[in-house]
Amino acid sequence: MEEIEFSVMVHTPNTAQVLSGLLNEFQAQSGVRVNLTCLDWVTARAELNKSALYHYGPDVSEVGSTWAPDLISMNVLNPLLPHEIQGMVSARDFAPASWETVQMPGDPFPWALPWHAETYIIHYRKDLLQKAGINEATAFQTHADLDATALRLAEIGVPVPVELTLQTDRYGTLHALASWVWNYGGDFLSDDSKQLLLDQPKAMQAIRAYFSLMRYANEEGRNAMREKIHTPLFHKGLSAITFGTIRMATPEGQLPREVAENWGWASLPQPCFVGGSNLVIWKHTRNKRAALKLVEFLTKGSTLARSNPPLATLPPLLSVLKTPQFTENPMYTVMSSAIERGRSYPHLRLWGLVEDKLVNALLQIGADLLNSPTQGVDQIITSQIEIVTRRISMMLSQ
Numbered sequence: 001m002e003e004i005e006f007s008v009m010v011h012t013p014n015t016a017q018v019l020s021g022l023l024n025e026f027q028a029q030s031g032v033r034v035n036l037t038c039l040d041w042v043t044a045r046a047e048l049n050k051s052a053l054y055h056y057g058p059d060v061s062e063v064g065s066t067w068a069p070d071l072i073s074m075n076v077l078n079p080l081l082p083h084e085i086q087g088m089v090s091a092r093d094f095a096p097a098s099w100e101t102v103q104m105p106g107d108p109f110p111w112a113l114p115w116h117a118e119t120y121i122i123h124y125r126k127d128l129l130q131k132a133g134i135n136e137a138t139a140f141q142t143h144a145d146l147d148a149t150a151l152r153l154a155e156i157g158v159p160v161p162v163e164l165t166l167q168t169d170r171y172g173t174l175h176a177l178a179s180w181v182w183n184y185g186g187d188f189l190s191d192d193s194k195q196l197l198l199d200q201p202k203a204m205q206a207i208r209a210y211f212s213l214m215r216y217a218n219e220e221g222r223n224a225m226r227e228k229i230h231t232p233l234f235h236k237g238l239s240a241i242t243f244g245t246i247r248m249a250t251p252e253g254q255l256p257r258e259v260a261e262n263w264g265w266a267s268l269p270q271p272c273f274v275g276g277s278n279l280v281i282w283k284h285t286r287n288k289r290a291a292l293k294l295v296e297f298l299t300k301g302s303t304l305a306r307s308n309p310p311l312a313t314l315p316p317l318l319s320v321l322k323t324p325q326f327t328e329n330p331m332y333t334v335m336s337s338a339i340e341r342g343r344s345y346p347h348l349r350l351w352g353l354v355e356d357k358l359v360n361a362l363l364q365i366g367a368d369l370l371n372s373p374t375q376g377v378d379q380i381i382t383s384q385i386e387i388v389t390r391r392i393s394m395m396l397s398q
Contacts, residue, residue: 001027001031001032001033002031002032002033002287002290003032003033003034003035004032004033004034004035004059004060004285004287004290004291004294005034005035005037005057005058005059005060006023006034006035006036006037006058006059006060006061006294007036007037007038007039007044007047007048007057007058007060007061007062008036008037008038008039008061008062009038009039009040009041009044009062009064009277010038010039010040010041011116011247011311011312011313012247012250012310012311012312014310015038015311016036016038018307018310018311019036019307020036022297022298022303022306022307023036026293026294026297026298029297030290030293030294030297032290032293032294034294037058041064044064045064045067045352048061048063048067048071051076051282051284052071052074052076052282055076055283055284056284057282057284058282059281059282059285059286059287059290059291060279060280060281060282060285060291060294060295061279061280061282062115062116062277062278062279063112063277063278063279063280064275064277065098065101065114065275065276065277065278065344066101066275066344066345066351066352066355067352068101068102068111068112068278068280069104069347069348069349069350069351069352070349070350070351070352070353071111071280072104072111072349073349075283076282076283076284077111077112077280077281077282077283078111078280078281078282078283078285078288078291079107079109079110079111080109080110080111080112080113080281080292080295081109082109084292085110085113085292085296088113088296088299089113089299089317091103091110093317093318093319094114094316094317094318095114095117095274095316095318095321095339095340095342096340097117097274097339097342097343097344098114098117098274098276098316098339098344099114099316100344100347101114101276101278101344102114102278104347105347111280112278112279112280113278113279113295113299114276114277114278114299114316114317115276115277115278115279115298115299115304115316116276116277116308116311116313116314116315116316117274117275117276117313117314117315117316117339118245118246118274118275118276118313118314118335118339119245119272119273119274119275119314119335119338119339119342120172120175120176120179120243120244120245120268120272120273121243121244121245121265121266121267121268121272121331121334121335121338122140122146122241122242122243122265122266122267122268123234123241123242123243123244123248123249123263123264123265124136124139124140124240124241124242124263124264124265124266125234125240125241125258125259125262125263125264126262126263126264127258127261127262128153128156128158128240128262129149129153129240129264131156132149132152132153132155132156132158133152134149134152134153136264136266139266140266140267140268140269141269142183142269143179143180143183143184143209143269146162146213146241146269147209147212147213149161149241150162150213150216150241151216153216153240153241154216154217154218157218158221158239158240159217159218159220159221159224159233159238159239160216160217160221160224160225160233160238160239160240161213161216161217161239161240161241162213162214162216162239162240162241162242163225163232163233163234163238163239163241163242164176164210164211164213164214164242164243164366165232165242165243165244166225166363166366166367167229167230168229168230168231168232169244170359170363171355171359172243172244172245173359173362173363173366174355174358174359174362175273175275176210176243176268176272176273177206177207177210177362178272178273178343178345179268179269179270179271179272179273180206180207180209180210181198181203181206181207182271182272182343183206183269183270183271184202184203184205184206184209185202186198186200186202186203186204186205186206187203187346188203188345188346189346189348189396193346193347193348193396194393194396194397195393195396195397196354196388196389196392196393196396197389198358198385198388198389199385199386199389199390204381204382204385207365207381207385208377208378208381211365211366211369211377211381212377214366214369214370215377220238221233221238221239222370224236224238225370226370226371231251231252231253232244232248232251234248234259235251235253235255235259236256236259237256237258237259243268245312245335246312246313246314246331246335247312249263249331250312265330265331265334265335266334267334267337267338268338270338270341270342271341271342271343272338272342272343273342273343273344273345274338274339274342274343274344275344276313276314276316277313279295279298279299281295299317301315301317301319301320304317304320305320305323305325308320309325314326314332314335314336314339316339318340321336321339321340322336348396350395350396353395354392354396357388357391357392358388358392360388361384361385361387361388362384364384365380365381365384365385368380368384
């Protein structure tokens with residue numbers, strides 16, 4: 001029997017169990033045994049880079065959608081040629097933002113296929129909005145509306161009106177911010193991809209607006225935010241609004257009753273960031289035919305419909321997003337709409353490195369704002385953004 005290796009990320013505690021069932025089904029259909037390896041998101045990029053460097057490891061891997069350009073530029077992936085994926089899927093089958101992550105500008109073919117899609121939406125407490133006299137339908141239409149909503153929640157004594165995911169989801173800090181940057185008329189990169197643009201006026205205005213939401217927390221809320229915890233304050237009933245993916249709605253412990261019974265969802269102002277993960281076939285594979293069979297099986301609509309919910313992700317296939325399984329769930333409906341209308345980050349060979357540096361700078365801004373409340377917001381933000389912009393632009397211009 002043929003065998004191939006497949007590496008995936010740990011999405012939920014039962015990731016291995018969910019995928020093992022599907023892979024057993026694939027083996028029965030194809031005669032190909034798949035050996036599964038589960039990687040932690042925190043260390044996965046380093047593991048995948050080892051595979052790229054030493055040309056050894058899995059035949060097929062799940063990779064973060066923002067990691068694909070780096071791997072493509074390293075020439076360590078097998079391109080998916082037209083005759084190999086003919087009859088499987090095409091660009092028009094996927095959410096545009098998801099497809100943008102698998103094909104570089106000017107390339108005639110994709111280097112991966114979208115597997116999971118995710119986006120950040122607003123999770124909020126219906127009862128607290130009602131107590132503050134806020135209309136849910138208009139509370140989050142614009143970023144100015146969101147700021148006004150936070151102010152009114154602060155006035156009724158909510159400890160943390162808006163919780164940024166500084167400690168509970170490090171990359172979420174950047175991914176949520178993208179909605180502000182794009183809606184304020186800013187962008188991340190220049191047209192020639194040689195300059196980071198976050199120090200430009202519109203982007204700076206967006207970053208100030210985003211981090212200014214922290215000013216509405218009272219002393220109790222600020223103390224809670226300073227604690228080094230990994231459980232969202234939203235799950236503890238201390239915040240009224242936060243930003244998150246489906247995983248925000250899968251808490252590890254039992255929720256307070258008032259949180260569970262009053263959970264609402266709304267889209268961030270569009271466009272917002274759409275990410276997720278893709279499936280790649282490594283160039284070092286000795287069995288591309290079997291690898292292609294696996295990718296085809298995993299990206300079929302019927303397989304996605306069964307794998308996405310238990311893995312706390314959404315399907316990038318538009319046909320699956322429009323099925324009752326997703327349209328009749330209020331949270332899925334909000335997320336599906338955001339995925340269809342959202343954007344991906346710019347195509348850049350070094351985006352993975354840029355992303356890491358940006359996240360570190362943003363987390364430092366959040367920490368400084370918490371620990372130095374008397375220092376001006378503008379001073380803290382300007383200092384960090386100017387430094388990281390200069391360093392990244394120097395790196396990109398070389």
